[in-house]
Amino acid sequence: MSAFVILSLFALLSFAIEPLNRLKLFAVIGLMVALFLSYQGCAVILSGFDATPQVSFFEMIVFIVMIAVVLHEQEGINITQLLFIGAASTLLLQSQTLLSFILSFEALSILSMILVAFIQTKEEADGAIKLFIAGAIATALIFMGAGLYALDGHSLLQGIEMPHTPLGHIGLWLIVLALFYKLTIVPMHSWAIDSYANLSPTHTAILSAITKSVAAIALFGIYQDYLVEAGIINLYALIVFALITMTLGNFLALFTQRLTQILAYSSIAQAGYLLLALVAAQSQHASSGILYMAVAYIFMQSSLFLMVGVLGKKPTHLTLKDIQGLHHQDKLTALLMTLQLFSLAGIPLLAGFLGKAVLFYAVVDAGFYIVAFIALLNSALSVGYYAWIIKEIYFEKQTHPMELSITQTSRVAQLILLLGTLYFGIFAYTVFAYA
Amino acid sequence: MIWLIFLPLLIAPLLYLIFGKTPMVKYFTLGYFVFLLLESFALLGTTPPSGYLELGSFLSVEAFDFVLDLRIDYLSAIMLILTSALLVLVTLSSWSQMSASYFALLLFFSGPIFGVFATTNLLWFFIFWELTLVPMYFLVGIWGGERRIYAAVKFFLYTHVASMLILLAFFILYKESGYFDITMIKESMIGSASLVWWLLFIGFAVKMPIFPFHTWLPDAHVQAPAPISVLLAGVLLKMGAYAMIRFAILLLPHQAQNFAIVMVVLGVITLVYAGFMALYETHLKKMIAYSSISHMGLVLIAIATLSFDGLGAALYEMIAHAFIISPLFLIAGILHHKTGSWQMHDMGGLMQKAPYLSAVFVIAGLGALGMPFTMGFIGEFTILISAIKSFGYPLALIALGSIIAASYMIWSYRRVIYGELSALVAQSDFRLGGVEFGALVIFALVIVILGIFPHLIFESINTAFAQFVGGAL
Numbered sequence: 001m002s003a004f005v006i007l008s009l010f011a012l013l014s015f016a017i018e019p020l021n022r023l024k025l026f027a028v029i030g031l032m033v034a035l036f037l038s039y040q041g042c043a044v045i046l047s048g049f050d051a052t053p054q055v056s057f058f059e060m061i062v063f064i065v066m067i068a069v070v071l072h073e074q075e076g077i078n079i080t081q082l083l084f085i086g087a088a089s090t091l092l093l094q095s096q097t098l099l100s101f102i103l104s105f106e107a108l109s110i111l112s113m114i115l116v117a118f119i120q121t122k123e124e125a126d127g128a129i130k131l132f133i134a135g136a137i138a139t140a141l142i143f144m145g146a147g148l149y150a151l152d153g154h155s156l157l158q159g160i161e162m163p164h165t166p167l168g169h170i171g172l173w174l175i176v177l178a179l180f181y182k183l184t185i186v187p188m189h190s191w192a193i194d195s196y197a198n199l200s201p202t203h204t205a206i207l208s209a210i211t212k213s214v215a216a217i218a219l220f221g222i223y224q225d226y227l228v229e230a231g232i233i234n235l236y237a238l239i240v241f242a243l244i245t246m247t248l249g250n251f252l253a254l255f256t257q258r259l260t261q262i263l264a265y266s267s268i269a270q271a272g273y274l275l276l277a278l279v280a281a282q283s284q285h286a287s288s289g290i291l292y293m294a295v296a297y298i299f300m301q302s303s304l305f306l307m308v309g310v311l312g313k314k315p316t317h318l319t320l321k322d323i324q325g326l327h328h329q330d331k332l333t334a335l336l337m338t339l340q341l342f343s344l345a346g347i348p349l350l351a352g353f354l355g356k357a358v359l360f361y362a363v364v365d366a367g368f369y370i371v372a373f374i375a376l377l378n379s380a381l382s383v384g385y386y387a388w389i390i391k392e393i394y395f396e397k398q399t400h401p402m403e404l405s406i407t408q409t410s411r412v413a414q415l416i417l418l419l420g421t422l423y424f425g426i427f428a429y430t431v432f433a434y435a
Numbered sequence: 436m437i438w439l440i441f442l443p444l445l446i447a448p449l450l451y452l453i454f455g456k457t458p459m460v461k462y463f464t465l466g467y468f469v470f471l472l473l474e475s476f477a478l479l480g481t482t483p484p485s486g487y488l489e490l491g492s493f494l495s496v497e498a499f500d501f502v503l504d505l506r507i508d509y510l511s512a513i514m515l516i517l518t519s520a521l522l523v524l525v526t527l528s529s530w531s532q533m534s535a536s537y538f539a540l541l542l543f544f545s546g547p548i549f550g551v552f553a554t555t556n557l558l559w560f561f562i563f564w565e566l567t568l569v570p571m572y573f574l575v576g577i578w579g580g581e582r583r584i585y586a587a588v589k590f591f592l593y594t595h596v597a598s599m600l601i602l603l604a605f606f607i608l609y610k611e612s613g614y615f616d617i618t619m620i621k622e623s624m625i626g627s628a629s630l631v632w633w634l635l636f637i638g639f640a641v642k643m644p645i646f647p648f649h650t651w652l653p654d655a656h657v658q659a660p661a662p663i664s665v666l667l668a669g670v671l672l673k674m675g676a677y678a679m680i681r682f683a684i685l686l687l688p689h690q691a692q693n694f695a696i697v698m699v700v701l702g703v704i705t706l707v708y709a710g711f712m713a714l715y716e717t718h719l720k721k722m723i724a725y726s727s728i729s730h731m732g733l734v735l736i737a738i739a740t741l742s743f744d745g746l747g748a749a750l751y752e753m754i755a756h757a758f759i760i761s762p763l764f765l766i767a768g769i770l771h772h773k774t775g776s777w778q779m780h781d782m783g784g785l786m787q788k789a790p791y792l793s794a795v796f797v798i799a800g801l802g803a804l805g806m807p808f809t810m811g812f813i814g815e816f817t818i819l820i821s822a823i824k825s826f827g828y829p830l831a832l833i834a835l836g837s838i839i840a841a842s843y844m845i846w847s848y849r850r851v852i853y854g855e856l857s858a859l860v861a862q863s864d865f866r867l868g869g870v871e872f873g874a875l876v877i878f879a880l881v882i883v884i885l886g887i888f889p890h891l892i893f894e895s896i897n898t899a900f901a902q903f904v905g906g907a908l
Contacts, residue, residue, distance in 0.1 A: 335451070357558070364603070369607070376599035379599065380598075391576060
């Protein structure tokens with residue numbers, strides 16, 4: 001029995017369950033059972049899948065965040081979708097061979113397309129179509145890459161081997177580029193700005209926080225050995241991608257007024273940081289670095305998108321002006337938002353700081369001082385817009401009150417996510433024990 | 436000790452969430468800070484003259500040498516006393532403030548600042564160092580002057596960028612030595628020690644601040660409410676100087692020796708440049724802010740001597756500076772509050788309207804220009820002697836700093852305290868609450884008493900650097 005089986009089962013059964021509260025309870029139970037199974041280290045009993053302690057740990061984190069999303073969610077269909085995505089995430093995280101990796105990645109990709117297919121507004125259609133096209137291109141690239149790699153004379157039923165000819169290298173890189181679509185690495189990021197900004201914030205929380213960090217961890221797991229052996233030129237290419245991604249994301253966020261768009265750019269910048277783990281693949285701290293960063297990222301990013309979702313009638317239209325003086329209206333929401341934003345900015349005693357610190361140290365450890373320095377400067381630059389949002393919340397007067405639709409369960413959801421951000425900001429040994 | 440750091444971090448958000456405007460929080464904060472002051476004295480009493488007082492290790496992550504080691508030596512203990520004394524005085528000076536959030540932020544600030552002085556683990560030091568920015572950002576941004584938002588964001592960003600240099604330096608130290616703990620790093624060979632020294636020096640120079648990294652300070656000081664200016668000048672700048680001594684000097688003495696000349700030159704430039712800027716300013720609070728920078732130049736010169744005398748003088752001057760600049764900021768704040776103007780030429784004749792307030796201003800000003808029988812004299816004189824001892828007679832030049840200080844201070848007396856009674860001062864009411872005035876009197880008393888009896892603190896200061904002369908580096 002594994003988390004995958006349980007979640008698939010619960011997801012299928014959940015179609016029959018009504019009303020919403022019962023469905024929520026049912027989904028939470030399913031996720032709890034999955035959490036317990038991951039804690040026991042259970043893996044999918046299929047060849048090509050295995051659960052290392054790192055993977056099991058990250059599955060647990062994903063399930064905790066999913067519990068929070070379920071508690072927060074008001075649409076039954078999204079909860080069912082979420083359970084399916086949870087199941088696919090376990091598959092992707094546990095995949096050990098290239099074939100299982102590609103197939104589970106496709107499963108996750110298709111599930112995210114279905115997730116956004118319940119379109120209610122024109123804008124959501126815009127976001128959904130862009131996501132679909134990006135996903136389709138990624139699929140094309142991934143199969144082309146796998147084909148070239150196979151042509152080079154390797155079996156897809158194993159982990160990655162050193163290619164014999166450039167053809168194999170090109171194949172492997174095509175797969176990486178396909179994943180860059182999911183990770184929103186520049187220049188494969190452009191779909192994400194509109195998708196993240198226009199889709200319903202719950203969907204974005206799932207897409208930008210959960211599937212992205214799962215994809216990052218899986219990519220690192222399967223490519224680490226290859227990157228250590230494949231030569232420095234690959235690392236230089238990754239460095240270029242990572243630095244451009246984080247710098248562009250941070251700069252564009254500075255000049256944006258729409259809240260969801262700022263978060264979208266911030267999410268792109270964070271992807272740039274995550275990519276640094278691949279750059280530092282040869283460092284012994286790289287795996288703890290990406291694990292820590294992903295854990296921190298999944299909590300803070302999902303929390304913020306969910307929180308934006310309950311502000312105002314049209315959360316995707318919110319600008320910085322709309323949240324001015326929010327703390328006069330709702331102290332707790334203001335404080336929660338501030339803490340999560342500070343975590344993204346890398347302010348200490350919050351998970352975001354340690355995530356970045358361990359990850360950037362891995363880059364220093366791998367010998368790339370300048371890269372680490374640019375990443376640190378980027379992180380400092382990002383404070384510019386995070387602190388600016390906080391400035392709007394606290395330093396400005398409220399001109400007109402917002403309509404908040406905060407339910408008790410969404411408060412609980414936010415507290416769970418905050419606990420994650422705080423816990424991993426202080427008790428680092430938990431992550432290091434599994435890395 | 437661990438509770439002194441983390442408890443305020445836990446309580447402060449609760450105070451913010453539960454209370455709106457109530458005097459209760461203010462009493463609680465004051466009580467807690469008085470307790471901190473007593474606790475700091477107790478810590479100094481138990482600290483061994485050489486070595487560290489071990490206060491335990493927490494939250495250990497061995498794979499990353501990420502351990503909250505709490506250790507206190509004399510230097511830390513003195514900084515803790517200075518910090519908690521200023522926190523008490525800042526609370527008293529803010530007595531008319533009613534908002535619970537304000538005091539919650541002050542309380543929040545006390546946690547990480549204790550952490551900064553009490554840990555020997557570089558990563559934890561950095562965590563606390565950065566965390567002190569957060570309450571400051573809010574205190575300046577919410578309760579500051581008309582350009583508070585610009586000042587708060589600039590302060591936050593500027594010092595945060597500088598911190599990134601420090602973090603990179605710490606990472607390199609860890610990579611090359613395998614430790615984040617300074618007591619272990621001291622015994623390791625560091626390959627790129629010069630690079631590390633430069634990164635640390637620039638990072639800490641921003642906080643001190645040293646020319647040309649000082650530009651954030653006048654904005655932050657002018658826009659911050661007066662008690663928060665005290666916290667900035669008295670605690671945050673001292674944090675920079677403390678870190679400079681602890682990490683750039685005691686941890687990397689050979690590099691400090693190699694680059695001592697850089698420190699002296701920058702110190703002298705800061706002293707003279709900021710002095711002239713103060714002379715040029717007509718904005719009262721800006722003048723005091725530049726005076727503050729100018730004095731930090733002196734501290735850097737003293738640090739650069741790398742001698743037992745010099746470091747002692749630097750620490751004394753740090754304490755003196757905290758007590759001298761603070762009442763000046765407070766009085767400037769009061770004058771602006773009552774008259775609505777910052778310009779010195781709008782004032783004049785304050786002595787006729789508010790003689791006691793003026794007296795405190797005069798005493799603190801005399802301290803700033805280094806008048807005998809004030810703390811300023813002892814600080815500047817010991818720095819002058821140690822600088823001449825280490826670098827020869829050309830450094831007698833720094834006496835120029837005192838002359839410049841005398842110029843701007845005495846001129847400001849002429850414009851603000853004496854002179855003809857201006858219309859603005861005449862129509863303003865300068866009556867103060869007893870508690871706020873009490874805080875000012877305490878500042879003035881400390882300036883004079885420790886100026887006449889410097890040995891009261893010099894014994895502890897000498898103990899702090901006794902190992903330095905013993906060559907135990």
